[in-house]
Amino acid sequence: GKLIIASHNEGKVREIRELLGPYGIEPISAAELDLPEPEETGTTFVANAELKALQAADLSGFPALADDSGLCVDALNGEPGIFSARWAGESRDFGVAMSLVNDRLDALEPEAGLPEISRDAHFVCALALAWPDGHVEWFEGRVEGALVWPPRGANGFGYDAMFLPDGGSETFGEMDPDAKHAISHRADAFRQLVTAVL
Numbered sequence: 657g658k659l660i661i662a663s664h665n666e667g668k669v670r671e672i673r674e675l676l677g678p679y680g681i682e683p684i685s686a687a688e689l690d691l692p693e694p695e696e697t698g699t700t701f702v703a704n705a706e707l708k709a710l711q712a713a714d715l716s717g718f719p720a721l722a723d724d725s726g727l728c729v730d731a732l733n734g735e736p737g738i739f740s741a742r743w744a745g746e747s748r749d750f751g752v753a754m755s756l757v758n759d760r761l762d763a764l765e766p767e768a769g770l771p772e773i774s775r776d777a778h779f780v781c782a783l784a785l786a787w788p789d790g791h792v793e794w795f796e797g798r799v800e801g802a803l804v805w806p807p808r809g810a811n812g813f814g815y816d817a818m819f820l821p822d823g824g825s826e827t828f829g830e831m832d833p834d835a836k837h838a839i840s841h842r843a844d845a846f847r848q849l850v851t852a853v854l
């Protein structure tokens with residue numbers, strides 16, 4: 657049967673297609689179907705993924721998969737978090753968003769006794785799979801790393817060029833798609849989804 661990807665983010669849709677490829681599933685994107693973008697009123701990644709998936713399943717009549725994700729920076733108390741897309745402004749310029757994150761970190765004073773501000777961060781990906789009858793299943797994946805400056809690499813999307821995963825020497829922006837899929841938050845959530853429903 658058909659599967660809708662309830663996302664209007666090209667970078668995400670590309671990665672979800674790559675992750676579904678081995679299972680012989682060729683999904684249709686919400687943009688291709690001209691589905692509207694719901695307002696993301698949830699206060700958690702899972703809540704936002706769920707509302708996007710439910711709306712797309714309801715409007716299309718097919719199962720729909722939504723992804724709500726973002727970058728959480730420890731020293732910024734988890735920001736930008738669920739607002740990761742919004743920090744790029746109306747023009748969706750992630751050069752601007754990455755500068756904003758870096759400037760916010762640079763503006764912090766180290767805590768007493770600590771030599772410097774932590775640059776630790778993680779990406780979160782919540783996936784929600786919804787059916788037209790209102791049933792929903794969700795999964796949450798995560799990858800730990802640190803933020804580098806200046807950004808490195810032109811692969812990937814969003815904040816990838818400033819994210820250095822733990823144990824690696826290349827940012828997500830420098831990695832090939834397959835290397836990112838071996839460790840990413842999205843791949844982590846996908847492994848859980850595949851185990852549960854495929």
Ligand code: ITT
Nearest residue numbers: 663664665723724725726727740741813814815816
């Ligand atoms: P949809 O809701 O239509 O799917 P969106 O871009 O609005 O698209 P989100 O609200 O989930 O999606 O925003 C997540 C943002 O977090 C996204 O725009 C990216 O900038 C960032 N992000 C998520 N996953 C990422 C990844 O793998 N690499 C880099 N940045 C990522």
